[in-house]
Amino acid sequence: MRVQLWGTRGSLATPGPDTARYGGNTSCVSVTGSDGSLLVLDAGTGIRRLGASLPASLSRVDIMLTHLHMDHVQGLGFFAPLYRPGFEVHVWGPASATLSLQGRLMRYLSPPLFPVHLSELPCRLSFHAVPCGRVAIGEFEVEAGMVCHPGPTVGYRIRAANGKVLTYMPDHEPALGNPAFPSLPRDWTSGADLAFESDLLIHDSQYSAAEYPRHTGWGHSSLVQTIRFASLCDVARLVSFHHDPNHSDTDLDQMTAESVADTNPAFQVTAGCEGATFEL
């Protein structure tokens, strides 16, 4: 599978000279299989460029939403395939206890927040609530699992036909309430079943170790916590993701270098950079 990052920023789109290298668009990742299957992980502002780059021959896309916070759905209405008549768009994401996935999304994708109603879109749109066990989508086997983040939120584990595994958890605070994280075994660690022995883990790393204590409970991790989580899960490679809007490119370089030096992981750690691709 080919994994490409179209938006790596968390919370708020942050364009500007200070963020030009790692990027200012919010969460969006494309996953393309050898058979052409396309998964889009989250619909942050990065999805607009992705939509514009898709070949005219494509007839289906599956958008896997981790949750419905604004930075993960804001780009959805600007995804070009939604406006192609007959194009098949499947949206997967968590429902709430009282409202369907479609109903929750319509809160944003309807006036006055957005000019077009979901029902007015010419594409063939369908919705699927997760978690719902493992599903086959094209050549991929996809499993969603609830993870620790405010509101219904999932991570995704994606296995390609060649057996390689990508795990995507852009918003995740496995260390919540556990100052000595990771002091508990994998079975008792949020998201560890999804990330276990992944070839590539894309994971929340919004804060520096110094910043995290002031943001406990906000649903995010420090990069040091993320490296420790990845070590617990025996992943092969880690991409840090969901960068804080207040972190410049220089800040991210420094934070990555310091966190790696502090933890000395056995795997490669790469700061997620808009446009970066990974072949698995």
Place this chain on the structure above:
Amino acid sequence: MVARPSEGSPAISTHKPIQLILARQLASSLAMPIVIVDAEGTLIYWNEPAELLLGIRFEETGEIPASIWREQFAVRDDEGKHIGQHEWPLVIALTQQTPVSRTIWVGAPNGMWRHVTWTSVPFIAQGEEFLGVQNVFWEV
């Protein structure tokens, strides 16, 4: 490109649902005895205050299946009459998935009896999925 449920690939079963993970984190930071039981009735976690009440340390025993803990504990009412397991708050919450609270005497494996209000509350997740029971013990 048809999306369909995969067959023959059950989800990883040993991993705890996020709701139980969060319940354990909360219980570990509280001063009142709390015992968490999964949907099968296995004692999967109890905090340090509960260790004093139950007379067993979680670190020493780990999880305890229902078939074992049902034989290790005894329950009596205020008059000293034996209360059958089917009337224990935990067992009612497990079998009927309804909250129950009752003031009773609990006998631990170490022979100690404690007078407590035992409150059992089921965990129901989205889709009406029953995940287990949280038990809070309040010493009378």
